[in-house]
Amino acid sequence: MKICTHLFGILSLSAILLLAGCGLNNNTASTNGGNASVTPSNAAEATSTPSAEKLKVKTSFYPIYEFTRNVAGDLADVENLVPAGVEPHDWEPTPQDMTGITDADVLIYNGAGMEGWIEQVLDSAGDHLIAVEASKGIEMMEGSEEEHEEEDDHAVEEEHDHGELDPHVWLSPRLAIQEVRNIEVALAKAAPQHADAFKANADAYVTKLEILDQDFRDELKDTLRKDFITQHAAFGYLAKEYGLTQVPIAGLSPEQEPSAAQMAEVVKFAKDHNVKTIFFETLVSSKVADTIAAEIGAKSAVLNPVEGLTEEDISNNLDYVVVMKQNLESLKTALNE
Structure with missing residues (x-):
């Protein structure tokens, strides 16, 4: 009787161990996305991301x-x-x-x-x-x-x-x-x-x-005028490349405030050359451009130096090429007034 009891205990212990082993295998498969065939080396590869x-x-x-x-x-x-x-x-x-x-x-x-x-x-x-x-x-x-x-x-x-x-x-x-x-x-x-x-x-x-470069060349080569006034002296390379004349109100920094003498010179230039658009830019105040525009009876418009996008620009899926195409349209309009 004792022998049978002892034998039953051994069989029970074996069954428990077998069930535990099956449970361990199931847990491992679940951890690896349910794929029981994943080996340690494959698992390492699976967890490495590009x-x-x-x-x-x-x-x-x-x-x-x-x-x-x-x-x-x-x-x-x-x-x-x-x-x-x-x-x-x-x-x-x-x-x-x-x-x-x-x-x-x-x-x-x-x-x-x-x-x-x-x-x-x-x-x-x-x-x-x-x-x-x-x-x-x-x-x-x-x-x-x-x-x-x-x-x-x-x-x-x-x-x-x-x-x-x-x-x-x-x-x-x-x-x-x-x-x-x-x-x-x-x-x-x-x-x-x-x-x-x-x-x-x-x-x-x-x-x-x-393609963008060619568009600028084609659409700016025969404009009625070649000079444009901008608040920020950012467009020198663009002007040089496409045969235009940049007339900046202030210097290379958009935060630079022009002197009264500079403002007077730009106003005189605009009047003498019948300028009808004064360009300002994104990310900085337009008050200087607006002041000159009001002084000469012109309008103000954006010419974007593409130094940064706003959150609104990003939400509208703008990028460098799109913004530069917008600049081309703005220039073309102003130079044909």
């Missing part, structure tokens, strides 16, 4: 972000430093921004004095960071150079706070192409295994920019 292999890229402000995003495609996590709706000229990185830059693989910036903070960042970043000046190799315009093609006593002298160079190269689609190519080279250096993909992405985006 994002773990992506480049971490920081960009300085909107146009550089847009160019980089199009070249990188889904092979990099691209994050912009300047937030939406913030004017980038006087933006400074926070300690949190500095940490993010230090953790990145690549930092892409415009250069030519646009990012006054860049030297501080590069001095503190680690050797692993690949820093790329997107405007490298582009022939820069002097910031103090007169934008006017006419020999006119009413030309407005500019005062600048960006140093010697005008950084606004992205406003010429042809020069934007050069920035895109510089970004392509940088990403290929950081991830050579994806060089072909970066080139294909860059080629596709450059095609869009080439």
Whole structure:
């Protein structure tokens, strides 16, 4: 009798262990999405995400972000430093921004004095960071150079706070192409295994920019006038590329207030040349342009330096190409008045 009881205990214990083993297998399958055939090595592969292999890229402000995003495609996590709706000229990185830059693989910036903070960042970043000046190799315009093609006593002298160079190269689609190519080279250096993909992405985006460039050439070559007044001296490269004359109210910084003498000179120029539109821009106050427009009986309109998108722009799916097409329409209208 004792032997039977002992034998029954052994069988019961075996059954419990067998059931426990089955339960363990069921739990493992559930953890792996219900697939009982997942091995430890397969599970490790299943939990590794493509994002773990992506480049971490920081960009300085909107146009550089847009160019980089199009070249990188889904092979990099691209994050912009300047937030939406913030004017980038006087933006400074926070300690949190500095940490993010230090953790990145690549930092892409415009250069030519646009990012006054860049030297501080590069001095503190680690050797692993690949820093790329997107405007490298582009022939820069002097910031103090007169934008006017006419020999006119009413030309407005500019005062600048960006140093010697005008950084606004992205406003010429042809020069934007050069920035895109510089970004392509940088990403290929950081991830050579994806060089072909970066080139294909860059080629596709450059095609869009080439079409945009041709649209500007075709639609601005026969306008009735060639001069335009803008609140911010951001359009020198665009004007030079397409045979126009930029007459800026103030200098390279949109926050710069023109002197009374500068205002008077622009008003006189506008009256003498029968200017009917004064351009202002997004992200900054339009009061200076509005004041001059009211003085001469003209209207004011937006000419966007594409230095940043607002939250509304983003919600409306605007991007560099779309905004530049809007600029083309605004210029075409004003130059044919």
